[in-house]
Structure formats: C-alpha cells, structure tokens
Amino acid sequence: MKNALIAAAVTLTLAVPGVAFAQNAQSGAAAGAATGAVGGAIVGGPIGAAVGGVTGAIVGGTLSQSDSTRVHQYVVQQRRPSVTYREKVVVGEPLPQTVELYPVPADVGVQTQYRYSVINDRTVLVDPQTRRIVQVIE
CATH class of the missing domain: 3.10.450.160 (inner membrane protein cigr)
Structure with missing residues (x-):
C-alpha cells in the first residue's frame, strides 16, 4: 500500500510541472502548491506536505x-x-x-x-x- 502511494505521488510530481508551464501565473501557483505538497508528503509526512505546498505555491507563481x-x-x-x-x-x-x-x-x-x-x-x-x-x- 505504501509503495503504491509513493508511486502515485511520484507520478503526480513528475506530471504537474509540465502542466504548470502551459498555465498562467495564477494556476502555476496552484500547480506548484500541489507538486510541493506531494513531494513534501513523501519526504516528511503531513508536516512536509504543508511546507512543500507553501514553497511550491511561491515558486509556481512567479512571472516569466x-x-x-x-x-x-x-x-x-x-x-x-x-x-x-x-x-x-x-x-x-x-x-x-x-x-x-x-x-x-x-x-x-x-x-x-x-x-x-x-x-x-x-x-x-x-x-x-x-x-x-x-x-x-x-
């Protein structure tokens, strides 16, 4: 079960950045938050998800x-x-x-x-x- 969850999280983490490039800054922040939350959850559980989500939203929302x-x-x-x-x-x-x-x-x-x-x-x-x-x- 845990391996399946990790595999799904890794797949999502790899897929979301490609989608984020095709979006404007508003949805880039949302995609960054989602990617960061997944990555953070893998590494640090619920606390890692919260920290990763905030960091991902900041990075995902910047302008070109x-x-x-x-x-x-x-x-x-x-x-x-x-x-x-x-x-x-x-x-x-x-x-x-x-x-x-x-x-x-x-x-x-x-x-x-x-x-x-x-x-x-x-x-x-x-x-x-x-x-x-x-x-x-x-």
Missing part, C-alpha cells in the same frame, strides 16, 4: 522574464514611493500591513492575482492574502 519586464516598466512609470524596510527583501517573507500593495492592471498585459509594492527601491510581487513576497523583480 518578459512579464517581469512589463511589470517593472509599469511600476517605474507609476512612480510609487519606495518603502524603507529593515528586514531582508526575499521570496517567502511576509510584509507588514503598513506596506501598501498596488494591483497590476490588465492593460499591462500580465494576468496575475498578485499585487506589487516598491521596497528598498526594488519591485516585489506579493500575495495579497498572505502578504508574502512571491517574486523580486530586478
């Missing part, structure tokens, strides 16, 4: 290089004020409620559920529900 460039150009044009933040600006770290998040409008040509902010003169994409940084755009 061309979409990142479009968002960055838009942000520069908007001239939003940069927030000084003493903590490290890294993927996975949550931002405090005092940091304002702005939507990425559809006319930018990028479909994403994420919001952006400018932290220490760097554009970051943020999951508005968890307030965690999902991508730092250079």
Whole structure:
C-alpha cells in the first residue's frame, strides 16, 4: 500500500510541472502548491506536505522574464514611493500591513492575482492574502 502511494505521488510530481508551464501565473501557483505538497508528503509526512505546498505555491507563481519586464516598466512609470524596510527583501517573507500593495492592471498585459509594492527601491510581487513576497523583480 505504501509503495503504491509513493508511486502515485511520484507520478503526480513528475506530471504537474509540465502542466504548470502551459498555465498562467495564477494556476502555476496552484500547480506548484500541489507538486510541493506531494513531494513534501513523501519526504516528511503531513508536516512536509504543508511546507512543500507553501514553497511550491511561491515558486509556481512567479512571472516569466518578459512579464517581469512589463511589470517593472509599469511600476517605474507609476512612480510609487519606495518603502524603507529593515528586514531582508526575499521570496517567502511576509510584509507588514503598513506596506501598501498596488494591483497590476490588465492593460499591462500580465494576468496575475498578485499585487506589487516598491521596497528598498526594488519591485516585489506579493500575495495579497498572505502578504508574502512571491517574486523580486530586478
């Protein structure tokens, strides 16, 4: 039984990334969460599944290089004020409620559920529900 479960999990883990490439950033996060949860469950049981799911959602939700460039150009044009933040600006770290998040409008040509902010003169994409940084755009 355990071997069958592991085989099914490995098959799903190998299949989901191919599907994720064909999807936009919104479903990429979902596919990343599913893949991470399965991989984490294999290695660490229920706790590993939870950790893997969060990590997979973050990695699966990032924008492509061309979409990142479009968002960055838009942000520069908007001239939003940069927030000084003493903590490290890294993927996975949550931002405090005092940091304002702005939507990425559809006319930018990028479909994403994420919001952006400018932290220490760097554009970051943020999951508005968890307030965690999902991508730092250079």
